[in-house]
């Protein structure tokens with residue numbers, strides 16, 4: 001089950017269904033060499049972030065999410081797992097993020113159990 005979750009997460013990393021995140025700056029700040037001012041729009045291309053934050057990023061390998069694999073702590077030890085942006089992040093994080101990652105759902109029971 002944990003490995004299946006890793007497979008799903010790796011699918012969502014390599015091909016995020018939502019490709020872009022758009023945010024409007026509410027205050028000024030420095031972003032690397034760029035000065036961002038309030039009102040400016042910031043467009044993040046999630047596949048590009050994923051490409052740079054993960055080792056061998058074009059390779060489909062669920063082991064990068066599977067803590068029990070040897071590769072998790074060796075080949076993928078420096079993966080920036082918190083750069084997984086498929087569900088966005090911060091205060092506007094996807095409210096349903098646990099739904100796609102919790103498959104397979106338990107089978108429905110018929111008749112429904114008494115409540």
Ligand code: HEM
Pocket residue numbers: 012016017018020021022085086087088091092093094095096097099100
């Ligand atoms: C693979 C499936 C999904 C993906 C890739 C996904 C991705 C995202 C992303 C990227 C955002 C941020 C949008 C933005 O503000 O820029 C978001 C927001 C949201 N998602 Fe999902 N989502 C998925 C499934 C779901 C499901 C199943 C639900 C509900 C059951 C859900 C509910 C929401 C809600 C309510 C927000 C708005 C959160 C907020 O702005 O406070 N999502 N989702």
